[in-house]
Amino acid sequence: MDPTTQIRAYRDAITWAQSLDEVDADRIGVWGSSYAGGHVLVVAALDRRVKAVVSQVPLTYGYTSAQRLIRGDVWAGLRQGFDADRAARLAGEPPSVLPVTAPEGEPCALPTPDTWAFFTNLPEDRAKHWRNEVTLHSVELFTEYEPATYISRISPTPLLLVAAREDHLVPFDLTATAYEAALQPKELVILPGGHFDAYTGEAFATSSTAQRDFLLRHLAG
Secondary structure, eight states, X not given: XXXXXXXXXXXXXXXXXXXXXXXXXTOXXXXXXXXXXXXXXXXXXXXXXXXXXXXXXXXXXXXXXXXXXXXXXXXXXXXXXXXXHHHHHHTTOOXXXXXXXXXXXXXXXXXXXXXXXXXXXXXXXGSTTOOSOEEHHHHHHHHHOOGGGGGGGSTTSXXXXXXXXXXXXXXXXHHHHHHHHSOXXXXXXXXXXXXXXXXXXHHHHHHHHHHHHHHHHHHOO
């Protein structure tokens, strides 16, 4: 997963949408959650065709988030793994992979108990094509990704940022720090619970309603 490639794909999607007769080219918003929540911050900062942006439980500071997720004594070995993977791919070998999530204590890309619980309890019809696997290079790119550095450039495009108070995957304090760096107009919604509560139950009802109303205010015309 290369964030730069995915950001460019967002912008290509905007170009395509603007070519459609049924789309008002001057009323396009972007939405993203978690990793893509970081992407839309960058897209909105770079692309003035975006007229509103909603970022839900976003990754904001990749390196600091990774430092929270990965034990300090593991970092040296992980960096050696990044270098070895680069050399192996140059030699034509397949990329190194690791699980996205795993039981507590086992190596994986997202080592939090709520990540394991969420993905292992997904309904089969929602996850039939999902594989618990990601390249090591994707993890390297995650540690280098700093979407919050763009956030002050979003203005004057309206921004809605949704954060979860007990989020440990993309820590709440980092999201709050990023929000403080954003300029007006901006709005903040703080949800109870952790990262994945944004997708279910009462937190989802609160969040989805706020997001819908925000987009209607700024895009309905």
